[in-house]
Amino acid sequence: MHFENIAEGVRLCAQSTDKFKTCHINISMAMPLDSNAAARAILPFILQRRCAKYPDYITLNRVLDELYGATVSAGVLKRGESQILSFNLTAIDDRFALGGDTVALECVQLLCDMIFDPLKDGNSFPADIIEQEKRLLIEAIENEMNDKRRYALMRCEELMFRDEAYSINRLGTVEDVKRLTPDDIYYAWEEELREAVVQITMVGSMDVKPVVDMLKERFSAIDRKPATIKTQFITAEPKPDYICEEMPIKQGKLVMGFRTGMRDEDDNSVAMRIATDIFGGGTYSKLFSVVREKMSLCYYCSAALFSSKGIVMVQSGIEDANEEKAKTEIINQLSLVADGEFSDDDFSSSIKSITDSIISNNDTPESICAWYSTQLFRDSLKTPEEYVEEIKTVDRQQVIAAAKTIRLDTVFMLKSNGEVAEDED
């Protein structure tokens, strides 16, 4: 892995390998998650569909088709209390280009054009484009309710973190988007280039040097002042909140939000990861083997640790009538982990499974990019192998101690309101 500073707060990680048939680049730009979320969230979508050189997406798509179907995808992520604009480029490796074309570098050039040289109207963005992109972003926000599993998690987060920045939707709200003007968005774009903490991850066989030169040149035109991004880590209230909402749905969605007591992203995070995994990770976990397999209550019931915020979220899809039974059992299973009621086999299954999946990250360009881009805020980056070494140092007692600090904070239940259309057929 090659690391290089491109500009202040801009780091490149490049893995040179011909193991894959592609060249893959991820650019992640992080800013604090705050009330200006909508203005930033709309940026990647504006930028990915056009640029000064190719002013509409049909022209741009045709250029990508000519570049052997290279793809550029953009998205917005939330990590802790940061909002990350993420751009992904995939192109074929130059060795497969016909007639000696150099596809990869041309694609990187194109990606830079999109981010740094957008289609402008003076010192703003064209009004018609902004109108169209606002319509699309509003639809995207409204359509978040379509996936009930994700929607229930999102609602739980909004309620559980109502006094923290973490409750802010990574895409902003419909009202925020409606209010945006082309000037607001243009300002957000300039601010993003100036202040975002940036990591660029590259995987492929191409030369790193010309890419570094290209990126350095682009950033040198910007007076960089990287933002400070902090996430609040707080402990659970003594009495958990309970909120229930109704919708016209068939299956109920139960979300239970726990706080782990972690004080920052690295605080005891490896032991916490193992504790969460034994509680509700793989098929050997308590939640899978008891709540699903023994009690037949659900098709899925699992726990996930979000170390960037120090929380554990449990999710399950259940019949409304089984809510109490499921909740009681989930809480009971967590206390069993905290009491050390798991076998040495369970402990070693968890270590092996986590280790296996971390090592497998080396085998796709997407997962290599994800591995490093999620370490955006670290001063020094860990390889998957280094992380596995850390896992091996954790013992049972540390896992038990970690589980003891996990406290229930909020329960959110999405229930049926009784109005579900039955199939005619």
Add this chain to the structure above:
Amino acid sequence: MKINEIRNELLGEMYYDIDHPSGLKILIMPKAGYASTYAIFATKYGSIDTMIEMKDGTFREIPEGTAHFLEHKLFESEDLDAFERFAKTGASANAYTSFDRTGYLFSCSDNFKENLEILLDFVQNPYFTQATVEKEQGIIGQEIDMYKDIPDWEVMFNCLRNMYHNLPVRIDIAGTQESIAQITADMLYDCYHNFYNLNNMVLAVAGNTTVEEVLEVADRVLKPVEGKMAQRKIIDEPREVRSDYCEKKLSVATPQFMLGFKEEWDTPKRTAKEEITMEILLDMISGPSTDLYKRLFDADLINGNFGFEYFTGFGYSCVLFAGESNDPKKVSEEVKKEIKRFRENGFDEKVFERTKKKLYGRMIMGMNDVDGLANNMAVSYFAGEDVFTDFETYKTVTVEDIKEMLDKTLDERYSTLSVIMPN
């Protein structure tokens, strides 16, 4: 034992194609530099197989969702179930049932031989009891209910149900609460013995492994069985769609739609060339670089989720356009108009070449991951092809093939529109 090497020089890839004495086809692609290995053990038995052939050659009907139910239950055993065994090795194991196959799989970066042994062993050793079948009805019941709330799933099955009168592709893969209630342990054994015979199956492995490693385990664990490839019954289906429009209300923000064009062919399966020709045709009519796409997008009729699929398998083939729109009927009209325009005006050779170039790149980009490679090897084998067939076939497609394909398909008299409206 016959071991063939299947190569593609341009891609620099090769894999071994082995007729194992047990009757099983084994495909192995060793990948240098990879840490992990992915293996899939699959049978040609999916949700469309709603009939079992009896000894006298007649067919008996089985409840909808049985293939999927069997997939869940095969993990169980008299002592340690398969998940418990995989937990000891660290592998990540799973299974899936699709319209035309069931696959059991694992991926691992350590203990490969041990994992392969577990996989081959548990799939060959069914253990069903009435008590465990009843327990599973609760779990799968929740899985069925979960899908009822997923709009993309509902819009698709409503479309298929409206298109087909008789073909079993119109039924839900997991079945219904009522159909799974009829499943018994004996029924599962009957289906198992009919479809889970090594002659009807394939093992595909890609990643950090060798032929020797795979065969060492296979030779030891595979038990030769009497039997033959299970026969699929050809089911009569009228040319017409059942209905040209259907609507359902679900909790969604923007209406969702799927527009389907039913096809009729003399043979039950589409060839690789027919499938690729159709992919190019559809991309030229409605892909993200087309005039139609731009018109719909700029008129606020679609968003970035608009796309198409050539949906084919044994006995069925249709074209599906899907997306989110505040006016699905208008989108449907526009797509039909554009198809007519292409029929009248023909195809631009330059656009055709560009589309092929894109397809070439996309095929290469799809060959990185061991899970994708192993699954493709298995699927290609069931289709009577190899993993590089598409890669060679696309070169032979001409603009005349595209025209001919359009002449035979996308007939709006046989189309249907399925819509999910917000409630």
